[in-house]
Amino acid sequence: MSDVYAPPQDPLVILHEDAEVLLVDKPAGLLSVPGKGAELADCLLTRVQAAFPDALLVHRLDRDTSGVMIFALTPHAQRHLGLQFEKRMTRKSYVARVWGVPSEKTGTVDLPLIVDWPNRPRQKVDHEAGKPAQTEWRVLKDEGDTARMRLHPKTGRSHQLRVHMLALGHPILGDPFYATGPARDFPRLMLHSEELRFKHPQGGRSMKIRAAAPF
Secondary structure, eight states: OOSSOOOOOOOOOEEEEOSSEEEEEEOTTOOSSOOSSGGGOOOHHHHHHHHOTTOEEOOOOOTTOEEEEEEESSHHHHHHHHHHHHTTOSEEEEEEEEESOOSSSEEEEEOOEEEOGGGTTOEEEOTTTOBOOEEEEEEEEEOSSEEEEEEEESSOOTTHHHHHHHHTTOOBTTOTTTOOGGGTOSSSOOEEEEEEEEEOTTTOOEEEEEOOOOO
16 A cells, blocks of 8 residues: 555545435545645545535544545534534444454454554554443454454544454454555455444434445
């Protein structure tokens, strides 16, 4: 993987749009928000705002992760959705391909995380100073040397799924930070935000928006 930021130029994929919320399918390799410096200005937020000037940020996905992202189209919706993420009322479902096959079919990783300062943006497990982080996981398919898994983060720590899978002994394929050797040798990070469940800011009805994994 190159260190040069060259985001894909795919057109915006809109999954759902109404007066309050907009959900899009973020491509892998595109920042959610601008980075530091003009060369990192291109991001999903600015692309969305070019088409929807009122769009407001609610949450982020890592640059290398693809999948469902929600934006608010009113300040009320941004507050409402922000609280849902903060209070863990949303339910996020990811698909990942990992190196090796876990011996169990399901499990939970409960390991606190903190930024690894000398190596940031990497994160690491730290039982003393780390913030609580939990991930439920389930094996969907044994692929021989690799496995397809469904991951449900209970918390939303930076790089949580990536570090938790590494701690499990099964790094996510193509991960430039945590995978090594043949596990790293994939064209992209094999992590996709497949489904987001949330309550609509107008009326509170439950919604479920999905985007199929491209791998």
